Structures are given as C-alpha cells and as structure tokens.
Amino acid sequence: EIVLTQSPDTLSLSPGARATLSCRASQSVASNYLAWYQHKPGQAPRLLVYGASTRATGIPDRFSGSGSGTDFTLTITRLEPEDFAVFYCQQYATSPLTFGGGTKVEIK
C-alpha cells in the first residue's frame, strides 16, 4: 500500500496569498498517477489536478500541480475567498487507492 503524507496539516493565509501544499509518497507513484482534490463541508470533492500536473476541466489556472516519483506539490497562486477548503492528494496508480491526510487552507 502506498502511504501519502501531506504537509502542513493547516495553512493559515490571507486572500491573495500563495499556497504551497506538499504530498510525499512512501514509494514511487507509477506514471505519476497522483491527483489533488478540494473538499468543502457538505459538498462533493472536486478534482483539481490529475497526472500530477494536468488541470481538470474547468479548473482555474491559479491551481497548478507539479512533481514526480514520490514528491508532489499543489500550488495556488493568489488565493480567492472560495479556495479555502481541505485539499487531499490521492494516488490512483494501484489498488488500494490511498489519500493523504489532507491540508486545511484557512483564512488568516
């Protein structure tokens, strides 16, 4: 099983700031099959990035993913009020599919 570790647990930032979220895998993620999701309470999780760096349909370009192998990053440039949420990385290369523990991006 691939274990994903996200850091930090919480990020306190102001609107307009830049957010950098980290996701580290316990072993290399094949084909960089690493996705990022945004999740708000009471809502459906929203796919932001897949394949480590490809934005999903309709996702603004202020969201960008990077990395390969075992180290991945989600960057949000210029945080908008609607961006504050919990973000999860997930590997979908192999079963069992696994998630990181999440990073909460909160308003400072």
Next chain:
Amino acid sequence: EVQLVESGGGLVQPGGSLRLSCGASGFTFSAHWMSWFRQAPGKGLEWVANVNKDGSQRYYVDSVRGRFTISRDDAKYSFYLQMNNLRADDTAVYYCASGSGFLCEYWGRGTLVTVSS
C-alpha cells in the same frame, strides 16, 4: 451536466445491513468505472470499492472485503454498495464517484451511514 446522487443512508444497528444506491446522469454510464469512498467523522477521505466498466472487475479496501459488495446496473444508470455485518467504524459519509479507470472525476455529495445501537 454530470450528476451523481447517493441514497440509502441511515441509522443501522451493529451487525445490520444497508444498501446504498448512486444514480447517475449527464454522461455515458457504461463507459466509466464507478467507485465508493467514505469519510468518517473528523477523518479524511478513504476509498472503499470500485467496479470496472463491464462489472467484471471489483476491488475493495481490506477492511470491507467480504462484507461489502459493489455492483452496477447500466440500464438504470445506477450502481450500488451492499453493506452487511456493519460495524461502528463503518460510520461515515459515503460518496459515489465515476471516472476513467481508477481516477475519479465526478463525485456525489454523499449520504450518511450511522452504525449504532
């Protein structure tokens, strides 16, 4: 517009059973893998099970294998999670999702399952 809507959640006693349903619309159902995920209170997301396009392959997380069964009915644009021998640690919001292979592009809003006496 793609829509996934879960139903069937509720309160059930330990050892009991529940069947969750997920109705889909807005895409070609038979061309997609379908999955179930869950989020226990105060916890993160956890994958539960998925089924491939023609229903011939099914995968489960170890903690539910042998107790839960995923199935699909393409004619009804629906898929299901039959949950037997439920335990307190199965308490969670259950989400259905669809996508290409293991990647889940679209998700529902979830249905709450509470296992308690």
